[in-house]
Structures are given as C-alpha cells and as structure tokens.
Amino acid sequence: METVTTAIRIIPLEHYIILCAALFSIGVAGVLFRRNTIIILMCIELMLNSVNLLLTAFSAYHSDPAGQVFVFFIMVVAAAEVAVGLAILVMMKRNINSVDINLLNRLKW
Amino acid sequence: MLSLIIIITAGLLLLFVGLGRNKDILIPLAMTAILLAMFFQISGAGRDSALLNGMLVFDPVAVGFSVMMMVITLLILLLGVEYYADMDRNVAENFALLLFSLTGAILMVSFNNLVVLFLGIEILSIPLYILAGGKKKSYRSNEASFKYFLLGSFASAFLLFGIALLYGVTASFGLDEIRQAMPRFMDSGLLKTGVLMIIIGMAFKVAAVPFHFWSPDVYEGSPTLITAYMATVVKTAGFAAFWRLLDLALIPLPESLIWIMWILTFLTMTVSSFTALWQSSFKRLLAYSSISNSGFLMLVLLSSDPMSPATLLYYTFTYSLASLIAFSVLFSVKKASGGSEQLDIFNGLWKNNRFIAFVLAIALLSLAGIPPLAGFFAKYMVFFQAIRQDFLWITLIAILMALVGIYYYFSVFRFVFSSKGEPRTIPYPLSTRIVVLTAVLLLFILGVYPALLTGLFP
Numbered sequence: 407m408e409t410v411t412t413a414i415r416i417i418p419l420e421h422y423i424i425l426c427a428a429l430f431s432i433g434v435a436g437v438l439f440r441r442n443t444i445i446i447l448m449c450i451e452l453m454l455n456s457v458n459l460l461l462t463a464f465s466a467y468h469s470d471p472a473g474q475v476f477v478f479f480i481m482v483v484a485a486a487e488v489a490v491g492l493a494i495l496v497m498m499k500r501n502i503n504s505v506d507i508n509l510l511n512r513l514k515w
Numbered sequence: 516m517l518s519l520i521i522i523i524t525a526g527l528l529l530l531f532v533g534l535g536r537n538k539d540i541l542i543p544l545a546m547t548a549i550l551l552a553m554f555f556q557i558s559g560a561g562r563d564s565a566l567l568n569g570m571l572v573f574d575p576v577a578v579g580f581s582v583m584m585m586v587i588t589l590l591i592l593l594l595g596v597e598y599y600a601d602m603d604r605n606v607a608e609n610f611a612l613l614l615f616s617l618t619g620a621i622l623m624v625s626f627n628n629l630v631v632l633f634l635g636i637e638i639l640s641i642p643l644y645i646l647a648g649g650k651k652k653s654y655r656s657n658e659a660s661f662k663y664f665l666l667g668s669f670a671s672a673f674l675l676f677g678i679a680l681l682y683g684v685t686a687s688f689g690l691d692e693i694r695q696a697m698p699r700f701m702d703s704g705l706l707k708t709g710v711l712m713i714i715i716g717m718a719f720k721v722a723a724v725p726f727h728f729w730s731p732d733v734y735e736g737s738p739t740l741i742t743a744y745m746a747t748v749v750k751t752a753g754f755a756a757f758w759r760l761l762d763l764a765l766i767p768l769p770e771s772l773i774w775i776m777w778i779l780t781f782l783t784m785t786v787s788s789f790t791a792l793w794q795s796s797f798k799r800l801l802a803y804s805s806i807s808n809s810g811f812l813m814l815v816l817l818s819s820d821p822m823s824p825a826t827l828l829y830y831t832f833t834y835s836l837a838s839l840i841a842f843s844v845l846f847s848v849k850k851a852s853g854g855s856e857q858l859d860i861f862n863g864l865w866k867n868n869r870f871i872a873f874v875l876a877i878a879l880l881s882l883a884g885i886p887p888l889a890g891f892f893a894k895y896m897v898f899f900q901a902i903r904q905d906f907l908w909i910t911l912i913a914i915l916m917a918l919v920g921i922y923y924y925f926s927v928f929r930f931v932f933s934s935k936g937e938p939r940t941i942p943y944p945l946s947t948r949i950v951v952l953t954a955v956l957l958l959f960i961l962g963v964y965p966a967l968l969t970g971l972f973p
Contacts, residue, residue, distance in 0.1 A: 423683075423705070430676055437669055446665065453672035457679050464683040472688055473679075476630055480675060483637045487671075490644050491664050497648060498657045510658045 414466035422463035429456035443498075443505045447491055454484045516566050516573075517559070518552035518581070519618055525549075526614035533607020538599075545592050545610045549617075553585045569689065570628035576824040577625035579971050580755045583828060584620050584748045587835050588613065590954065591744055594843050596946040598740045609649060612642035613744065620752035624759065629678045629688040632756060636674070636720065639752060640667045643745065647737040659736025666719060666729040674716025680709030690764040697765065707769055714772065714779075717760070721753040723813060724782040727806050734802035735856070739849070742798065743842035746805045747835035754812050758827055766819050776817055780909060784810030788919040797845055798856045800923065801838060804882060807920060808834050811897050811913060818904040825969040826896045832968065833881065833889035833961055836954040840878035843947055844871055851941040858927060863936025871941060872931050874951045881958050883924040884917055889962035896969070 429452060436449030458477045465473025499505055525548030529541060556578055566573070573581075592610065599606045619639030626632045644667065648660025682688060684706045685696035700706045715726065722730035734742045761768075768776070784807060791803035808830075815826050845856065848871070852860040865872040881890035894917055901910040961968060 426679075430672075433672070437665075443661070443665075450665075450668050450672060453669075454675065457672065457675040460676070460679040461682065464679065464686075467683075468686040470686055472630075473682055476682075476688065479630060479634060483634070483641075483671075486641055487637070487664075487668050490641055491661075491668070494644065494648055494657070494660050494664055497651055498661060501652070501654050501657055510661060 411466040411469065414463060419463065419467050422460065426456045426460040426463075429453075429459070441507050443495055443507050446507065447488060447495075451484060451488065454480060516571070518556045519621060521548055521552045521555065522614050522618050522621075526611040526618075529607050529611040529614065533605075533611070536603075538603070538606050541607050541610050542592055542596055545614060546589055548614070549585050549589050549592070553582055556582055556585070567631075569691075570631050571622070571625055572627040573625050575972055576755075576759075576828075579824070579828055580624040580751065581621045583832050583835075584617065584624070584751055587747045587751070587832075587839065588617050588744075590839055590950045591740065591747070593946050593950045594743070594839070594846075595740055597942075597944050598738075598846060600944075609646065612646050616640075616642040616646070616744075617748065620748055623752045623756040626756070626759065627690050627763070629681070629690070629693075632760065633671070633675065633678065635752075635756070636671065639749065640671070643667075643741070643749065646741045646744075647733060649738045649741060653736075655736040656738065657736075659733045662729050662736075663733045670716050670719030670726070673712050673719070677709045677712030677714075677716060680705050681713065684709065690760075693764040697767075701769055707772065710765055710768065710772055711775065713760070713765075714775065717753070717757045718779055721750065721757060721809050721812075722806050723779050723809055724786045724806065727783070727787065727809075730806060731799050731802040734805070735796065735798050739798070739842055739846045742801075743839055746801065746838045746842070750805060750809070751831040751835060754809075754816075754827060754831060758816055758823065761816055762819060762823065766817075768817075773817065776813070777909060780810055780813040780817075781912060783807070783813060784913055784916040788916045788923075791923045792919070794923075795858055796856045797841075797858050797861070797927070800858070800927070801841055801845075804920070804924070805838065807916060808882075810916065811894065814897055814901045814906065814909065814913060818900055818906070820900055820904060822896075822900055822969075825972050826893075826900055828971070829889075829961070829965060829968045830893040830897060833893045833958060836957055837878045837881040837890055840874050840951050840954050841882070843951055844875045844878070847871065847941055847943055847947065851939055858930050861927065861930040862933055863938075864931045866934070867936070867938055868941050868943070870948075871943060874955055875931060876928065877955050877958060879924045879927055881962075883921045885921075887959070887962045889958045889965070892962055892965045896965075 433449045433453035437446050440446055458480055461473040461477050495505055502509055525545060529545060532541060532544065616639050619635050622631055622635030623639060626635055644660055644664040647663045648656050650656035681693065684700050684703055685693045687693060719726040787803045787806035787810060791800055794800040794803060812830060815823050848860050849856055881888035884891045884894040898910050898914060
C-alpha cells in the first residue's frame with residue numbers, strides 16, 4: 407500500500423488534475439456529439455472513470471483512504487447504471503430496430 | 516435506520532410475492548411497510564441520532580421531509596389500485612421499485628456526507644429509469660426512459676467530478692469538515708470549479724433551466740403514476756438535498772457562484788412560465804408548472820434563514836398534494852377519452868362529473884396560489900422570506916411569474932367549464948376518491964392553519 411501511494415506521488419498532482427479534466431471533457435464531448443447510443447454509454451463510463459482516477463490521486467496525496475473507498479462505490483453504481491441502461495437500449499432496439507439517438511424525437515414541445 | 520431497512524425488505528418481499536400472481540395483497544403490504552417505517556421514523560425523532568459514523572443524520576428536518584415523502588408515496592400507492600387494475604404482469608416489480616426509490620429519497624434528505632448524497636441520488640434514480648420505461652411496448656415510454664437515464668447519469672458524472680474536486684481541496688467528504696475548511700480555500704480555483712459542477716449536477720436533478728430540457732419529455736412519456744411520483748417525491752428529495760448541501764456545507768458561497776445561482780433562479784422562473792403558456796398537453800403543462808415551482812423553491816435555497824426548512828417542507832408538501840390531484844384526474848379522464856392527454860379532453864367536464872371538476876379546480880387554484888388554499892400561503896412564505904433577505908428584484912420577478920402562472924392554470928378552466936363535449940361516464944373508484952379527498956382536505960386545512968407544518972421546526 408505504502409509503495410503504491412509513493413508511486414502515485416512521483417507524478418505532480420497538477421498532472422493528474424489536467425489528465426482527468428481532459429478525460430472528463432472527452433467524455434462530455436462524446437455524449438454531446440456522438441449519435442450512437444452505445445458510444446454515448448461508453449462516454450459516460452469515461453466520465454465516471456476520470457472521476458475515479460482523480461479521487462485516487464487526491465486520496466494518495468492527502469494520505470486519506472476515504473477517496474479510494476468512494477471509488478469502489480462509484481464502480482458499483484456505474485455497473486448497476488450500465489446494466490439498466492443496456493436493458494433500456496435492448497427494449498428500444500426491439501421496438502424501433504435501431505440505436506441511433508436521432509430517432510429519439512417523438513416527444514417535443 | 517430501521518425505517519430504511521423496513522422499506523428495503525418490504526421491496527424485496529414484494530418481488531417474491533409477485534411471483535405468486537396474487538396482485539391484491541401487494542398494495543396493502545407496501546402500505547403497511549411504509550406505515551411501519553413512518554412510525555419508527557417519528558418515534559425515534561426525538562433523539563439526534565447519527566448513524567454510520569456520522570454519515571447519516573436523522574435530525575428533525577430529515578425526519579420531517581422523509582415522513583412527508585412517505586405520506587405522498589402512500590397516496591401514490593393508493594392511486595396505484597386503480598392504475599394497475601387492468602395490468603396482470605409485472606405489477607409487483609413496479610411497487611418494489613417505487614419502494615427502492617423511496618429509500619434513495621430518504622437517504623437524500625438525511626445525508627451528512629457526500630458519499631451518502633451520491634448513493635441516495637443513484638438509489639433514487641436507477642429504479643426510476645426502469646419505471647419511466649414501464650410501458651415496454653410504447654415507444655414514447657422507451658424514449659422517456661432512455662432520455663432520463665442518459666441525462667441522469669450525465670448529471671451524476673458532473674456531480675461526482677465536483678465532489679472529487681471538493682475532496683481534493685478539503686480532504687474530506689463529511690459536510691461538517693467541508694464547512695470548516697471552506698473559508699480557508701475561498702479563492703481556490705479548484706474549489707470554485709468543484710462547487711460549480713456540484714451546482715450543475717444538482718440543477719440537472721431538480722430540473723432548473725437551462726438544465727431542464729429532459730424533464731417535460733420524461734414527464735410526458737412516462738406512465739402517469741410514475742410522472743406523479745417524479746413531480747412530487749423526487750422533486751422534494753432533490754430540493755431537500757440541494758438545500759441540505761448548501762446549508763450544511765457550502766454556504767457562504769463564493770461571490771461568482773451566488774450570481775450563477777441567481778441567474779439559474781431567474782431563468783427557471785421566467786422560461787418555464789412563458790413556455791407553459793403555449794402547451795396544449797395537460798401533462799406537459801404540469802411538467803412546466805413543476806419547473807416553474809422549482810424556480811420559486813430556488814429562492815429559498817440561498818437564504819440561510821432559520822425558517823428555510825419549514826418553508827421548503829410546506830411548499831413541497833402542498834405542491835405535491837395539488838399535483839397528485841391533478842395527475843389522478845388526468846389519469847381518470849384520459850382513460851375515459853381514449854388515451855389522449857391534450858387539454859381538450861376536459862371539455863365539458865363540469866357537466867359530466869361535478870366531483871372530478873371540483874377537485875381539479877381546487878388543485879389548480881392551489882397551484883396558482885389563490886387563498887385560502889395552501890398554495891397561496893406557500894408562495895407567500897417564499898416571497899416573504901426572500902424579501903426579508905433583501906432579494907428585492909428577484910422577488911418582484913417571482914411575483915410577476917406567479918401571475919403568469921395564474922393565467923395558464925386558469926386556461927384549463929376554459930375547457931373544464933365549457934359547454935362543448937359529449938356526455939360520458941368517467942370511472943372514479945373508491946381508492947382514488949379517498950386519495951383525492953384527503954389531499955383536498957389537507958390543502959384546505961393547511962391553507963387555513965399553516966402552523967401545523969411550519970411549527971414543526973423551532
């Protein structure tokens with residue numbers, strides 16, 4: 407455990423923050439611009455995983471295990487969420503035979 | 516804690532009972548569980564109990580909100596008697612998911628740690644994604660479910676990133692520690708970004724403009740009973756959580772973020788009120804009305820006034836009761852007129868069925884804020900509190916928007932009291948009557964004697 411946290415601390419904290427912000431932004435851009443719903447789901451996973459990385463880095467720098475424990479909670483919740491999301495996708499595919507998000511336009515003001 | 520365990524266990528039990536296809540005992544079972552949970556919640560309310568190493572605190576405010584949400588869920592379950600009468604398959608799953616979601620709502624109003632806030636939001640949301648897609652064959656329901664899922668998890672990711680940054684600055688997830696650390700890092704860019712992202716995440720969850728675009732679609736596409744649940748319990752939980760987060764940890768916010776909150780409040784009130792003016796579907800009208808009520812509630816969030824929790828509780832409770840009546844009327848009338856949700860299904864309702872027209876009128880009058888109904892006093896409390904905090908301009912705009920609100924609620928009356936529309940019989944079973952009458956009575960009693968609720972928190 408000690409060696410892992412020291413290994414994490416070799417890289418300055420700013421680098422982790424920049425990397426995570428970049429990963430998060432890529433995820434956001436993917437959700438906003440991609441049209442395939444499966445890829446959108448993957449982008450949401452990317453956003454969540456960038457948070458995990460950030461929490462781990464902070465946790466190592468603060469020498470506080472709470473951040474790493476939270477990572478496990480996020481992983482569990484993300485898994486549950488994706489399970490439900492894929493089920494919804496299957497339901498949609500059965501009805502309209504496509505996973506293109508542009509077809510989600512029946513409800514409009 | 517015991518009440519959480521009871522509700523979860525009852526949810527699991529319902530799933531097993533559902534295997535046996537004996538539909539009639541599902542609702543009594545669920546209601547007994549909630550009543551039991553309510554009893555334990557109230558009887559344990561006296562002591563200030565901190566659970567799970569202080570991550571969960573059932574203080575009087577948390578108990579007040581959780582009991583209120585249980586009452587609303589009870590009423591929704593009773594409405595379910597009529598709603599699920601024609602359905603034979605998967606009824607138990609619906610009630611079980613409602614109970615699971617209620618657990619998340621209770622966590623959201625009693626957290627004292629950001630981990631529990633996140634878990635509460637997810638436990639509330641994930642069952643709702645499924646419930647929104649309850650009509651498997653209906654494409655609109657599919658779409659609502661997927662949109663809700665997509666934007667819900669998108670918002671959670673923002674919230675999480677904000678929590679991670681806040682953790683990076685303050686080195687803790689506990690609200691007390693964050694509160695102590697906040698003043699030291701007031702100028703830190705990381706902290707500001709973190710709090711901003713938390714605000715964005717929560718604004719998505721409570722559907723504040725400009726993060727509201729999912730909510731009318733989801734409200735319209737979901738099964739009506741689930742929409743009623745979203746407009747009442749979910750909205751209450753969202754606001755209670757937002758208020759708790761701001762009041763226990765984040766206030767005083769940095770200056771720039773206060774401005775962002777004001778802009779959100781302003782946009783939420785104005786955009787939703789004006790969009791509601793040209794809705795032709797009653798369900799969408801109620802969705803926009805729910806967003807504009809979010810705007811009024813956001814006025815309460817920023818004032819760290821000791822009256823805030825009482826105001827929030829009173830407002831959300833009376834709003835929930837009135838919306839419940841509106842949704843139950845919508846459901847009955849919709850069933851009698853071939854599944855349409857347009858406003859013209861109310862044509863000639865007063866001629867056809869005086870009782871339904873009367874309760875709908877009461878609900879709309881309360882939503883519009885006409886005395887002596889409780890909706891009036893709720894709006895009065897919000898405005899009064901905002902003025903006491905010197906938020907003059909925004910309160911003035913809020914009052915104007917309340918007037919616009921009166922216009923679009925009253926436009927429904929044009930249909931209800933019109934002489935058009937052919938005679939028809941609208942089924943209105945006993946269970947629904949009980950719910951609606953309870954709600955109407957509560958609206959009158961609370962309107963005349965608001966101290967029943969507002970006196971709860973000294």
